[in-house]
Amino acid sequence: MAVLLLAEVNNGELAMDATAKAVTAAKALGDVTVLAAGASAAAAGDAAAKIDGVAKVLVAEDASLGHRLAEPTAALIVSLAGDYSHIVAPATTDAKNVMPRVAALLDVMVMSDVTAVVDADTFERPIYAGNAIQTVKSSDATKVITFRTSTFDAAGEGGSASVETVGAADNPGLSEWVEDKVAESDRPELTSAGIVVSGGRGVGSEEDFKIIEALADKLGAAVGASRAAVDSGYAPNDWQVGQTGKVVAPELYIAAGISGAIQHLAGMKDSKIIVAINKDEEAPIFQVADFGLVADLFEAVPALTEKLG
Amino acid sequence: MKVLVPVKRVIDYNVKVRVKADGTGVDLANVKMSMNPFDEIAVEEAIRLKEAGKADEVIAVSIGVKQAQETLRTALAMGADRAILVVAADSVDQDIEPLAVAKILAKIVEEEQPGLVLCGKQAIDNDMNATGQMLSALLGWSQATFASEVDIDGDSAVVTREVDGGLQTIKVATPTIISVDLRLNEPRYASLPNIMKAKKKPLDEKTAADYGVDVTPRLEVVKTSEPSERAAGIMVGSVDELVEKLKEAGAV
Numbered sequence: 001m002a003v004l005l006l007a008e009v010n011n012g013e014l015a016m017d018a019t020a021k022a023v024t025a026a027k028a029l030g031d032v033t034v035l036a037a038g039a040s041a042a043a044a045g046d047a048a049a050k051i052d053g054v055a056k057v058l059v060a061e062d063a064s065l066g067h068r069l070a071e072p073t074a075a076l077i078v079s080l081a082g083d084y085s086h087i088v089a090p091a092t093t094d095a096k097n098v099m100p101r102v103a104a105l106l107d108v109m110v111m112s113d114v115t116a117v118v119d120a121d122t123f124e125r126p127i128y129a130g131n132a133i134q135t136v137k138s139s140d141a142t143k144v145i146t147f148r149t150s151t152f153d154a155a156g157e158g159g160s161a162s163v164e165t166v167g168a169a170d171n172p173g174l175s176e177w178v179e180d181k182v183a184e185s186d187r188p189e190l191t192s193a194g195i196v197v198s199g200g201r202g203v204g205s206e207e208d209f210k211i212i213e214a215l216a217d218k219l220g221a222a223v224g225a226s227r228a229a230v231d232s233g234y235a236p237n238d239w240q241v242g243q244t245g246k247v248v249a250p251e252l253y254i255a256a257g258i259s260g261a262i263q264h265l266a267g268m269k270d271s272k273i274i275v276a277i278n279k280d281e282e283a284p285i286f287q288v289a290d291f292g293l294v295a296d297l298f299e300a301v302p303a304l305t306e307k308l309g
Numbered sequence: 310m311k312v313l314v315p316v317k318r319v320i321d322y323n324v325k326v327r328v329k330a331d332g333t334g335v336d337l338a339n340v341k342m343s344m345n346p347f348d349e350i351a352v353e354e355a356i357r358l359k360e361a362g363k364a365d366e367v368i369a370v371s372i373g374v375k376q377a378q379e380t381l382r383t384a385l386a387m388g389a390d391r392a393i394l395v396v397a398a399d400s401v402d403q404d405i406e407p408l409a410v411a412k413i414l415a416k417i418v419e420e421e422q423p424g425l426v427l428c429g430k431q432a433i434d435n436d437m438n439a440t441g442q443m444l445s446a447l448l449g450w451s452q453a454t455f456a457s458e459v460d461i462d463g464d465s466a467v468v469t470r471e472v473d474g475g476l477q478t479i480k481v482a483t484p485t486i487i488s489v490d491l492r493l494n495e496p497r498y499a500s501l502p503n504i505m506k507a508k509k510k511p512l513d514e515k516t517a518a519d520y521g522v523d524v525t526p527r528l529e530v531v532k533t534s535e536p537s538e539r540a541a542g543i544m545v546g547s548v549d550e551l552v553e554k555l556k557e558a559g560a561v
């Protein structure tokens with residue numbers, strides 16, 4: 001069986017962590033061919049060729065593929081689909097935009113956020129914000145899947161797959177890119193960080209979010225936030241952890257001023273160690289915490305920052 | 310321009326779901342069902358377009374069991390003009406897959422010729438995040454997913470999307486499909502008079518067969534199980550104790 005894996009490429013660069021985690025999941029299904037697509041994608045393709053377990057890399061470079069617009073990217077994948085039993089990708093927002101479109105064009109279902117491969121047709125995926133795990137068996141000729149990266153370890157480097165170029169498909173020309181607003185940050189990426197420090201509504205303001213960020217920086221951690229904190233403008237949308245934000249599973253997750261709604265837990269309850277700091281001893285977050293501290297975060301978080309490291 | 314809004318009836322987001330002991334699914338008997346929260350936002354956006362003079366008619370559609378009528382009445386009470394119910398399942402335990410939903414919606418689009426379909430980014434029961442993208446593929450239309458800002462202007466729409474890296478703005482040709490994210494707007498509550506009025510608004514009832522769509526699932530649910538529980542943790546009395554525990558655990 002042969003697997004086509006859509007690499008996560010941002011501005012010509014391979015997102016190694018997400019791609020390598022999807023490779024681990026895909027290896028169980030057959031020989032893995034990675035597709036690196038973008039306005040420039042050659043460097044990303046070369047990087048992908050080094051991931052252990054990758055048999056071949058296809059590089060598609062075309063202006064229309066520049067910003068991962070769904071229509072031309074899906075058309076490209078469909079043009080290659082005939083050779084593969086499985087078409088997969090890490091479950092990033094880019095892939096979730098593109099893969100259901102690919103599936104519908106192939107007249108098959110998509111399986112989103114798959115967390116385990118049972119066999120070539122059977123997969124596990126969380127439903128109801130992770131409150132149930134469903135095992136589904138697909139009867140479709142081609143399986144189209146996104147893998148939840150937080151549940152797979154990244155494949156190592158050391159491979160040397162061959163690299164070929166392929167042409168883009170006809171661009172349907174239905175959409176165009178206008179602009180990106182991407183926050184530049186020296187912090188580790190939320191979905192691959194070993195430690196995440198998150199703040200919720202309890203932090204109270206954008207200004208006070210600095211105490212969350214200071215603890216994160218002391219620990220070399222990424223910063224996360226609850227939906228309430230993002231909605232209130234204390235934190236940008238790409239920090240949101242949860243059912244509708246990012247799913248993380250770091251070694252250590254520190255939640256301060258977060259109550260622990262199921263939609264938030266959906267994004268962090270697979271973390272190795274969870275620390276909760278909340279002034280309300282009844283807060284549901286304590287039910288999933290390994291270490292709970294009932295305290296005012298404005299005292300506890302700066303004290304923690306001072307005493308750690 | 311007509312706006313079509315697909316709305317799904319799901320377990321209310323406040324309900325703690327329970328997996329059935331025999332592993333056949335989630336217990337849906339006697340639990341509160343509501344409109345998918347993302348779809349409330351889609352309905353709100355459609356109504357605002359109408360209020361701004363950019364849309365003439367808002368049509369809500371639901372596909373599923375007969376009880377989805379209630380969900381459509383909610384959409385009508387919020388301000389949708391009429392509704393279409395496509396009965397495609399006779400048990401609440403039977404969900405219709407996004408591919409089949411998209412195929413039915415594609416037929417309705419052919420009939421109604423809307424300039425815009427506004428749907429939710431994901432349904433909070435299955436979290437599949439697929440229907441809008443699939444419908445767009447079937448129609449050969451453009452798509453703009455995860456929208457947090459929408460500006461419709463004649464034959465194009467400028468949409469800001471919430472993506473992993475931050476925000477992306479794209480311009481799509483209309484007709485188009487927009488899937489909405491949570492920060493697009495805050496949906497209104499239906500007032501009592503509007504709830505009364507909604508009872509008189511037209512609600513057409515159809516079946517999947519009327520559209521000639523086969524809704525046989527492509528995915529067989531082998532089993533549904535509880536997620537693994539976390540081991541119970543401990544409460545610490547001070548920041549010092551917390552630091553000590555974290556060091557013992559090798560976490561810092």
Ligand SMILES: Cc1cc2nc3c(=O)[nH]c(=O)nc-3n(C[C@H](O)[C@H](O)[C@H](O)COP(=O)(O)OP(=O)(O)OC[C@H]3O[C@@H](n4cnc5c(N)ncnc54)[C@H](O)[C@@H]3O)c2cc1C
Nearest residue numbers: 200201202226227228242243244245257258259264279297
């Ligand atoms: C469809 C849907 C999807 C959603 N998706 C997500 C999602 O992806 N991610 C997400 O996070 N939420 C999501 N939500 C929202 C979720 O239901 C909660 O509303 C949200 O997580 C609450 O955020 P919070 O814990 O920061 O705020 P609150 O629930 O208001 O909790 C604030 C907490 O801070 C504590 N606190 C206040 N002051 C202090 C202080 N000085 N010191 C210590 N503690 C303090 C309080 O005791 C309280 O427990 C979603 C909701 C819906 C309906």
Ligand SMILES: Cc1cc2nc3c(=O)[nH]c(=O)nc-3n(C[C@H](O)[C@H](O)[C@H](O)COP(=O)(O)OP(=O)(O)OC[C@H]3O[C@@H](n4cnc5c(N)ncnc54)[C@H](O)[C@@H]3O)c2cc1C
Nearest residue numbers: 315316372404428429431432435436437438439440526528
């Ligand atoms: C109780 C239960 C039983 C199930 N049983 C089976 C089974 O027996 N066999 C099987 O193969 N699968 C079954 N499934 C799985 C199911 O078929 C799909 O996996 C599921 O539909 C995933 O998509 P979603 O609803 O999350 O759609 P999403 O793609 O996440 O929905 C996105 C948006 O599309 C629109 N939309 C989606 N559905 C509808 C609708 N019905 N009407 C109107 N608008 C809609 C809404 O605007 C929504 O916000 C079951 C699921 C449940 C909850």
